[in-house]
Amino acid sequence: MYLINGERTETLAANDRAVQFGDGCFTTSRVSDGQVRFLEQHLIRLQQACEKLLIPFADWSRLKSEMQQLAATQQQAVLKVVITRGSGGRGYSAANCQQPTRILSVSAFPSFYxxxxxxxxxxxxxxxxxxxxxxxxxxxxxxxxxxxxxxxxxxxxxxxxxxxxxxxxxxxxxxxxxxxxxxxxxxxxxxxxxxxxxxxxxxxxxxxxxxxxxxxxxxxxxxxxxxxxxxxxxxxxxxxxxxxxxxxxxxxxxxxxxxxxxxxxx
Missing domain, CATH: 3.20.10.10 (D-amino Acid Aminotransferase, subunit A, domain 2)
Structure with missing residues (x-):
């Protein structure tokens, strides 16, 4: 299950900087009984990464809400959040990037742990x-x-x-x-x-x-x-x-x- 910029889709723009340059950050969290374990710590990690990478992501309350909404339907799962610099431009310059992309996905919890x-x-x-x-x-x-x-x-x-x-x-x-x-x-x-x-x-x-x-x-x-x-x-x-x-x-x-x-x- 994927949620990209709030929409249920698995389609990402071919010129998204994540595809072109690996330009972004991510965190992987454990969902237990419908709750994201250590939710605040995962958000802080993403904030620190975005600051270090100079990605101007600002929708933290929306992202937190989406994480909680996806987790609420799961008993035991893995929730991954990716933030990319977004789409725009052919070369390394980020000047034409208008808005960061947020990607959330839910997958099965590893059975071997x-x-x-x-x-x-x-x-x-x-x-x-x-x-x-x-x-x-x-x-x-x-x-x-x-x-x-x-x-x-x-x-x-x-x-x-x-x-x-x-x-x-x-x-x-x-x-x-x-x-x-x-x-x-x-x-x-x-x-x-x-x-x-x-x-x-x-x-x-x-x-x-x-x-x-x-x-x-x-x-x-x-x-x-x-x-x-x-x-x-x-x-x-x-x-x-x-x-x-x-x-x-x-x-x-x-x-x-x-x-x-x-x-x-x-």
């Missing part, structure tokens, strides 16, 4: 590294070719998710999730100020840990730092938190941090 949470998952190191760009780091813009290639390579392995480095070799994230690991009471997560995505669930977990006995540090580390970890987990808005049982050759049995976070992230 409960099994992942119960059994844990495996991570494989991706050969695809993320480019470094501090201006675009953190936001979910529409240029996702890196993630497409990461997923394509991942599907050639037996792992469920990827360990992804940036082009300087620093551990950054997964293909479609953020990464946390624990050593004792110390919890670590990679910086995403040069590459990667600052996910809404990542932000929520950081907030939860700030008022707890766990001590969180954002770090730049090589992948072999996970060899010393007691526990590893990944997160995104849909999972929302999943324990890792194996990353490359390293295995993890503890779920202390996962058990603390899981009820706080529903």
């Amino acid at each position: 409960p099994q992942w949470r119960e059994e844990g998952i495996s991570l494989a190191l991706s050969p695809i590294q993320l480019g470094i760009n501090p201006h675009l780091a953190g936001i979910k813009h529409l240029n996702r070719l890196e993630q497409v290639l990461i997923r394509t390579h991942l599907e050639q392995t037996q792992a469920q998710e990827a360990l992804v480095l940036d082009s300087d070799g620093w551990l950054t994230e997964c293909c479609a999730a953020n990464l946390f690991w624990r050593k004792g009471t110390q919890v670590f997560t990679p910086y995403v100020d040069k590459s990667g995505v600052n996910g809404t669930m990542r932000q929520h977990i950081i907030s939860c840990l700030a008022g707890s006995a766990w001590q969180l540090t954002q770090v730049r580390e090589r992948v072999d730092t996970l060899a010393q970890a007691d526990e590893v987990l990944i997160c995104n808005a849909l999972m929302p938190v999943v324990p890792v049982k194996q990353a490359e050759s390293w295995q993890f049995e503890s779920r202390e941090l996962y058990q603390f976070l899981a009820p706080l992230c529903e």
